[in-house]
Amino acid sequence: MLRGFLGGAAVGIGLPPLEVFFDRHGLAYADGGLPKRFGIWFWGNGNLPQRWNPIGEGAEWTLSEQLQPLASVKSEITVVSGMSVKTGNTIPHGSGPAGILSGAPLIVRSGDDFSFSAPSIDQVIAAQIGGETRFRSLELGVRPDSGLSYNGPNSKNPPESSPWALFNRIFGGGFTAPGEEPVIDPKIRLRRSVLDVVMADAGRLRGKLGRTDQLRLEQHLDGVRELERRLARLEEDPPSLAACAVPGVPAEAYPDNDGRPRFTEINQVMAELMAMAMACDQTRVFSYFFTYPVNNLLFPGVSTGHHRMTHDEPGDQPQVNQIVVQIITAFGQFLEKLRAVPEGAGTLLDNCAILGTTDVSFGRNHSLDDYPIIIAGTAGGALKKGLHYRSPSGENTSMVLVSLLRAMGLVIDGFGEGAGRSEQGLGAIEA
Amino acid sequence: MRSVFACLATWILVACSSTEAPPPLVPLPEVDPGPPTVPRLTGAQYRHTLQDLFGEGLILPDALEPDSPAAGLLAVGASETSISSWGVEQYESAAYAIAQQVLSDPTQKARFFTCTPAGTTDPACARTILETWGRSLFRRPLAEEELSGLVTLTTLGSTTSATFEAGLELGLAALLQSPSFLFRVELGEAGRYGPFALASRLSFFLWNSGPDPELLAAAADGRLSTAEGLEQQARRLLADPRARRGVRAFFEDLFELYHLEALNKDPTVFLHYTTDLGKLAKEQTLQDLERIVFDEDADYRQILITDRTAVDRRLAALYGVRAGSKEGFSVVQLPPEGGRRGLLGQASFLALRAHPSSSSAVLRGAFVRKVLLCQLVPPAPVGLNTALPEPTATARTLRERNVVHLTDPGCAACHSRMDPIGLGLENFDGIGRYRGEDNGAPIDASGDLDGVPFTDAWSLAQAVHDHPDVPRCLVRSLYRYATNAADVPSEAPLIDALTANFQASGHRVQSLMLELVTSGAFQKVTEVSP
Numbered sequence: 001m002l003r004g005f006l007g008g009a010a011v012g013i014g015l016p017p018l019e020v021f022f023d024r025h026g027l028a029y030a031d032g033g034l035p036k037r038f039g040i041w042f043w044g045n046g047n048l049p050q051r052w053n054p055i056g057e058g059a060e061w062t063l064s065e066q067l068q069p070l071a072s073v074k075s076e077i078t079v080v081s082g083m084s085v086k087t088g089n090t091i092p093h094g095s096g097p098a099g100i101l102s103g104a105p106l107i108v109r110s111g112d113d114f115s116f117s118a119p120s121i122d123q124v125i126a127a128q129i130g131g132e133t134r135f136r137s138l139e140l141g142v143r144p145d146s147g148l149s150y151n152g153p154n155s156k157n158p159p160e161s162s163p164w165a166l167f168n169r170i171f172g173g174g175f176t177a178p179g180e181e182p183v184i185d186p187k188i189r190l191r192r193s194v195l196d197v198v199m200a201d202a203g204r205l206r207g208k209l210g211r212t213d214q215l216r217l218e219q220h221l222d223g224v225r226e227l228e229r230r231l232a233r234l235e236e237d238p239p240s241l242a243a244c245a246v247p248g249v250p251a252e253a254y255p256d257n258d259g260r261p262r263f264t265e266i267n268q269v270m271a272e273l274m275a276m277a278m279a280c281d282q283t284r285v286f287s288y289f290f291t292y293p294v295n296n297l298l299f300p301g302v303s304t305g306h307h308r309m310t311h312d313e314p315g316d317q318p319q320v321n322q323i324v325v326q327i328i329t330a331f332g333q334f335l336e337k338l339r340a341v342p343e344g345a346g347t348l349l350d351n352c353a354i355l356g357t358t359d360v361s362f363g364r365n366h367s368l369d370d371y372p373i374i375i376a377g378t379a380g381g382a383l384k385k386g387l388h389y390r391s392p393s394g395e396n397t398s399m400v401l402v403s404l405l406r407a408m409g410l411v412i413d414g415f416g417e418g419a420g421r422s423e424q425g426l427g428a429i430e431a
Numbered sequence: 432m433r434s435v436f437a438c439l440a441t442w443i444l445v446a447c448s449s450t451e452a453p454p455p456l457v458p459l460p461e462v463d464p465g466p467p468t469v470p471r472l473t474g475a476q477y478r479h480t481l482q483d484l485f486g487e488g489l490i491l492p493d494a495l496e497p498d499s500p501a502a503g504l505l506a507v508g509a510s511e512t513s514i515s516s517w518g519v520e521q522y523e524s525a526a527y528a529i530a531q532q533v534l535s536d537p538t539q540k541a542r543f544f545t546c547t548p549a550g551t552t553d554p555a556c557a558r559t560i561l562e563t564w565g566r567s568l569f570r571r572p573l574a575e576e577e578l579s580g581l582v583t584l585t586t587l588g589s590t591t592s593a594t595f596e597a598g599l600e601l602g603l604a605a606l607l608q609s610p611s612f613l614f615r616v617e618l619g620e621a622g623r624y625g626p627f628a629l630a631s632r633l634s635f636f637l638w639n640s641g642p643d644p645e646l647l648a649a650a651a652d653g654r655l656s657t658a659e660g661l662e663q664q665a666r667r668l669l670a671d672p673r674a675r676r677g678v679r680a681f682f683e684d685l686f687e688l689y690h691l692e693a694l695n696k697d698p699t700v701f702l703h704y705t706t707d708l709g710k711l712a713k714e715q716t717l718q719d720l721e722r723i724v725f726d727e728d729a730d731y732r733q734i735l736i737t738d739r740t741a742v743d744r745r746l747a748a749l750y751g752v753r754a755g756s757k758e759g760f761s762v763v764q765l766p767p768e769g770g771r772r773g774l775l776g777q778a779s780f781l782a783l784r785a786h787p788s789s790s791s792a793v794l795r796g797a798f799v800r801k802v803l804l805c806q807l808v809p810p811a812p813v814g815l816n817t818a819l820p821e822p823t824a825t826a827r828t829l830r831e832r833n834v835v836h837l838t839d840p841g842c843a844a845c846h847s848r849m850d851p852i853g854l855g856l857e858n859f860d861g862i863g864r865y866r867g868e869d870n871g872a873p874i875d876a877s878g879d880l881d882g883v884p885f886t887d888a889w890s891l892a893q894a895v896h897d898h899p900d901v902p903r904c905l906v907r908s909l910y911r912y913a914t915n916a917a918d919v920p921s922e923a924p925l926i927d928a929l930t931a932n933f934q935a936s937g938h939r940v941q942s943l944m945l946e947l948v949t950s951g952a953f954q955k956v957t958e959v960s961p
Contacts, residue, residue, distance in 0.1 A: 089813045109918075112810050113502055136516060144693070146499045157515045158497050165494060169520065190588055191523070194605045197580050201609040204576070208618055210959040213469040216513040220610055223519030230520075256706070259697050259787065298697055298787050305695070305787035312819035366813040 034343050035132065036379045037278050038125045038408050039354040040101065040287040041334060042148065043327045044093075044295045045310050046360035047372045051321055053081045054388045061388035066321065069329035070374075073336060075386045076349055078375045078429050080400055082391035085368040087420035092366040093293035096359040097148050100371060103398040103416025107153055116150040118417060121355070121401055123151050125408050126285040134233045134282045136226055140166055140274070141289035142266050143297070149287045155219050159289050163250035163269040170277050174234040177246045177280075188231050195228045243341045243348070244280035247272045260298045263290075267330040271337035279341045279348055290330055293359035299323045310363030320363065331356055335376050352377035353407050355400075371397050375404070375429065382407035382431055389428045398422035403430050457931040459946075464622070464955035465919035470509035470635075471614050473498045475680055479640035483673070484567055485533055485543075492525040498689075502917035503801070504908070505684045510915040514613065526607035530600040540596070548595040557585040557595075561602050569611045570641055571627035572651070581605060619956035626650035633665060633948055636913045638673040639680035658949070665948045669941055678724050678940065679717045685802060685908050688713045688779055697788040701862045703749055708862060712778035715741050718760055719777075723940075730938040731905055735773040735803075735896040738765045749778060749864055769865045770858060770876070770888035775799070775895065781856065781863030790861045792829055792853025793836075799852045799895060805904035809845060827872035830854050851878035855891040902938055903930040909940075913947055925952050 047066055054061045061079075063071060070077060085099030091106055094114045098106045104118035119127075122137055130136030139149045141159035149157040160166045176182040202221050206214055250269045254262045267290065277283050291297060296305030302319050304312070309320050341348035356374035361367045378385050383403070398416040403425035405412050414423030472480065474495045482489050496518030501508040514522070533539045545563045546556040561581045565573040573581075581602045589598030606612055615635065617628035624632065630650040634642040642650070646664055654660030668674060683689055694709030718741035723733045741762050747754035750771060755761030765771050774780055775795075784794040800806045811817065820832050833854075836846035855878045860866050868874060876887045880898065885891040895901070906929045911917045929946060936942040947953060 092811055092813050095813075109502065110807065113500075139517065144497065146497050151515075154501075154511045155513050155515075156499070157517065160517060162494070169517075186591070190591060190601055193584055193587055194601050194608065197584050197605040198608045198610070200580055201577065201611050204574075205610055205614075205616060208616070208959065209469060210466060213467075216469065216471075216511075217610055217614070219513035219515075220519065220613070223514055223516040224608075226516045227519050227523060258699060259695060259704075296787055297695060303700075303788060304697070308786045308789075311817040314818050314821055364817055365815055366811075368813075 033380060034351050035281060035284055036129070036382075036408055037284045037286075037348075037352045038122060038129075038379070038404070039274070039285070039352060040120075040122050040149075041331055041354055041356040041376075042097075042101075042287065042289050042292075043331075043358050044291040044293045045306050045323075046096075046358050046363040046367075047324050048317055048321055049362050049367075049370045049372075050316070052324075052372060053370070053390070054079055057388050057390050059387060066324045066328055067374075069325060069332045070335075071332075073332055073339065073349075073376065076335065076339065076376055078383065078385055078387040078389065080373040080375065080389045080391070080426070080429065081370060082394060083371050083373065083397045083400065084394040085371055085420070086396045086398070087416070087418065089366065089368050093359045096366075096368050096371075097293060099368065099420055100357050100359075100373075100397055100401075101148060102150065103401055103420040103422070105418060105420065115154045116148075117153055118150070119152050120148060120150045120287070121404065121415075122149055122285050122287045123157070124405065124415075125410065128410050129284050129408065131229075132281075133284050134230045135170070135277070136283070137285035137287070138166075138170070138274070138277060138283045139287050139289075140270055142261060142263060142270070142291065143295070145289065145292050147287070147289055148292070151219060152215075155216075157287075159287070162252075163254070163266060163273060164252045166270070166273055167247070167250050170273065170282050171246045174231075175246070175280075175282075176234075178241070178244050184235055188235055192228055192231050195224055195231075198224055199228075241279055241281050241343070243343060245276060247276045257300075258298075260300050263299070263326065263330060264333075268333060268337070271334040274334075275337045275341050275348060278338075278352070279343070288334070290327060299326055307363075317364075331374070338377070349377045351380045353379035353383060353404050355404060369394060373397065373400055375400070378431065379404075379407035382409075384429055384431050387429065389426065395426070396420065396422045399424055399426040400429070402426070406430070456935045457928045459928045459950050459952070460924045462921040462925045462952055464952060464957055465914065465916050465921070466957045467618055467624075467959060468510040468915040469614050469616055470506070470915045471496075471512065471514060472612075473505055473509055473639075476635060476639055476641075477613075479638070479673075479676065480568075481529060483638075483640050483643065484564070485529070485539060489529065489532060492521065492528060495521050495525065500684075500687075502911065503685075504912055504917070505689070506912045506915050507917045519608075522608055522613060523604075526604040527600070529607060530603040533603060534596045534600050543599075551593055551595055552586050552589045552598065553595060554582050554586055557589075557598060557602065558582050560599060561585070561606070564603065565606055566647060567641065567644070568606045569609070570615070570631045570647070619958050622956065622958065623954055624956050626653070626655045629655055629661070629954060630664075632913075632953065633661075633668060636948065637665070637668040637677045637944065638671070639677045640673060661954075662945075662949050665945055669945060674941075675721050675725055679721060681909065681912050682717060682720050683713070684912060686716065686774075686779070687783070687802075688716060690783055691779060694782060695787050696782065696862055700788040701860070701864070703864055704862050705745070708745070708749075708778060708782065711743060711746055712782060712863070714743075714760065715746055716774065716777050716779040719774075722762070725941070728939055728941060731940050732896045732901060732938055735775065735901075736892050738767070738772040739763070740765060740777070746778065749862070751865060767889060770890075771865065772889060773892040773896070775856060775892055776859070776863075776888060778863035781859045782861065784853075785861035788861060790829065790853075790857060790859065792833060792850045792857065793846070795853035795856050796849030796851070797853075800848060802908075803895060803904060804898060804900040805907055806848075806900065808849065811845075815841075822870045827870040828874055829857055829869060830875060831872070852880060852891065852895075854878055855885055856888050858888055902934050903927070905938075905940075906930045906933050906943065909943060910947060913944075913953065925950070 051065045054064050087099035087105040089095045098116050101120040102116050102118045106114045107117045108114045126137040139157045139159040141161045144161045146156050147159040254266050294307050296307045338349040339347045354376040361370050398420050399422045402415045478491045496514050498505040499508045501511050546559045548556045585598035585602040588601035627650045630642040630646045649655045649664050691709035691713040696704045698704045723729050739762050741760040743760050744754040755763050784798045785791045797808045800808050826832050836842045836850050855876050857874045880894040883894040885894045907926050933943045
């Protein structure tokens with residue numbers, strides 16, 4: 001398991017710093033620096049606001065009980081509190097993710113049957129910068145689910161929940177690590193010819209379908225085009241970022257322990273895979289679903305499922321607190337893995353902007369006020385860090401999204417729909 | 432003897448044999464058909480289609496684009512979702528894995544090669560092979576343009592790798608990744624589904640798999656375009672063992688039994704829980720349904736009250752009955768003590784509609800309302816304190832602790848519809864094991880279902896069975912499943928008429944399926960304006 005980081009660091013040592021940061025075309029990255037990356041680190045069922053919010057504001061603040069696990073990365077993060085999702089609260093655990101990830105209200109058909117109405121922020125960013133890398137974006141989780149990364153209504157990018165499958169997807173067949181002689185599989189060219197035939201089939205179908213189905217076919221085709229592009233990438237030289245190395249091969253399965261997922265172990269492996277996927281510039285956008293809204297998973301040391309516990313546990317909910325602390329501990333471990341990768345004068349984490357958030361604030365009453373938001377990394381210096389910003393007036397969470405989009409280099413008038421729209425960023429967190 | 436009499440008695444009203452559809456007592460109304468649907472193959476449909484074509488021994492990938500439900504059904508979700516970029520990659524790997532199996536196994540290859548290649552490249556032979564298998568995979572004949580593209584591809588492959596097989600591998604891999612295979616492109620011509628589209632609809636509904644050569648032949652020679660021909664094919668499909676798989680797929684979708692694969696229970700609370708419980712529980716329910724629908728061709732509602740059920744040793748131990756055989760499943764008789772009978776006494780329902788370490792009156796009641804009665808259950812309102820009080824000396828059972836659900840007018844508006852049903856099942860814990868007490872206090876499982884009182888799970892089962900909304904709900908769900916669409920504005924009068932005939936048939940599912948597929952609504956479609 002150590003092979004990835006040690007190996008990666010070893011490769012980096014001794015290379016002249018200027019030569020290692022060229023992309024596949026031999027051109028320097030856009031502004032002469034390192035690529036920016038964006039990620040979502042998501043968990044389900046919220047927090048306990050009373051035990052979450054830090055004490056003190058600005059640069060002078062102390063971690064709360066639930067944020068204590070982030071002590072080692074406190075200087076790398078900004079905590080934003082006191083803001084509200086403004087897109088309406090119609091579906092418990094549904095409205096929150098739509099608001100915080102897309103800035104737009106849900107489309108609700110009936111009961112709990114809903115979809116985002118607009119793409120989630122990871123896909124908005126991927127549309128802009130995803131074309132630079134082999135994978136436009138990567139989606140991952142600890143458990144299988146269809147996830148919350150939306151291309152648009154009814155169109156999602158389901159996460160991969162098997163570390164083994166994710167490893168093979170990124171570092172399996174055809175991937176060449178820096179220093180290795182690229183071996184071009186002659187089959188790649190044939191696979192591309194097959195995809196041409198597939199595209200031709202889609203082209204003939206297009207005119208026969210109604211509008212909605214044309215869009216669905218188009219989404220499918222986007223995937224085929226991306227696969228074609230990915231194969232083309234494999235035929236070219238891989239990017240030669242200094243810290244890139246193939247991580248250790250994960251186990252094929254991580255069976256539950258006493259009905260409880262092995263969160264810590266899986267999270268560590270996933271973190272390492274994502275760190276290297278980004279260090280090797282295979283993707284610049286990810287969304288990681290540590291858990292999902294309404295999940296009823298059993299956490300180690302806790303007596304019932306998480307969602308049930310948020311509603312049923314009386315008093316100040318010590319067991320819910322224990323779960324949130326476990327989640328934030330995992331988040332901290334994830335961030336540490338990114339920080340362990342050196343890039344330029346800093347670390348991979350510096351070049352990331354990661355939005356850590358969830359689907360509600362206080363789970364028991366499905367509140368969307370005082371929303372839990374943590375931003376890690378600075379997107380290459382575009383964001384401040386080591387701050388706690390507390391909104392005095394329940395400002396719109398979409399302001400944070402606007403800041404993130406601009407930090408990632410997108411030129412936008414604003415973000416979100418209806419009451420969720422904001423044209424303003426959150427100045428306090430921008431560098 | 433009894434069944435013979437029952438059958439004779441039924442004969443007077445309707446014909447006896449399972450696939451004899453009675454002449455409709457209520458003529459089905461002419462309705463405006465919905466727009467065409469283009470469902471993508473569900474994971475199960477993908478697997479069944481390929482195993483039907485290439486044999487049960489074919490090893491298939493276990494990871495594909497996940498299915499997601501809409502309007503409560505994966506079948507409807509399939510019409511609304513697309514394939515993600517990760518999904519495209521998974522279908523690509525699967526396509527090569529399958530093509531390699533087919534072309535490396537000598538028996539498979541002999542079947543696959545419908546002609547003998549004259550050399551490393553043989554475009555004419557490649558064309559014959561691709562024409563045959565392409566027709567099965569696309570569920571329609573291939574156009575010349577499609578075939579010539581595939582033949583050119585195989586020639587490229589054969590030339591590059593110097594084997595005929597390598598070229599065919601590419602051709603088959605292309606077919607398996609094409610939208611024409613992965614999506615069911617069932618389009619209309621002049622207001623009706625074309626014969627091949629109809630064949631596809633028929634077979635995915637009745638078999639959960641693509642059409643076989645005979646059905647495609649009936650589409651090609653015009654038989655399927657006549658009322659008699661369509662009925663004949665529908666009867667043939669229903670009489671085939673694959674129809675059992677189709678019915679299982681419907682109930683798995685409707686009852687969301689697919690969630691049982693990832694059942695999540697605390698083994699320190701439920702000592703009888705093992706990780707294969709979900710899988711076994713699903714099999715029990717599906718075997719019972721299969722028995723009722725096919726072996727007995729009986730009233731669908733039997734699933735709610737039957738005291739005979741298929742169990743293996745593990746489930747027998749959970750239910751406290753003696754297993755009928757050492758290996759596998761066999762049908763046993765449930766004793767009336769304990770009140771366990773029908774679906775509402777099965778672990779597939781009791782464990783799924785519960786929490787990881789406790790039962791749930793709300794989830795169980797909501798299932799009965801939503802899935803069995805098709806009644807709307809609004810989501811919990813936001814902004815409520817939903818804490819469930821801990822057990823106390825005076826409030827030990829779930830009923831006592833949850834009393835606020837039924838006494839607070841704000842809660843009771845919804846909970847009075849769900850909780851009493853679920854509280855009637857409190858004798859079954861979070862994995863479905865019988866218990867007489869909850870936290871040391873005796874369980875009161877009595878209640879009332881829309882004016883019909885019950886005293887325990889046994890009489891609750893009867894009350895649900897007798898509920899007037901059950902037949903129409905089943906018809907509506909089956910119709911939506913069959914058409915991969917929900918909320919089509921015109922569906923209501925058609926469903927009313929189908930329900931009347933379903934009831935007249937003695938609630939026989941096969942009879943309903945036959946009437947549904949031979950109805951105009953199944954054959955008609957609005958034309959697309961691209």
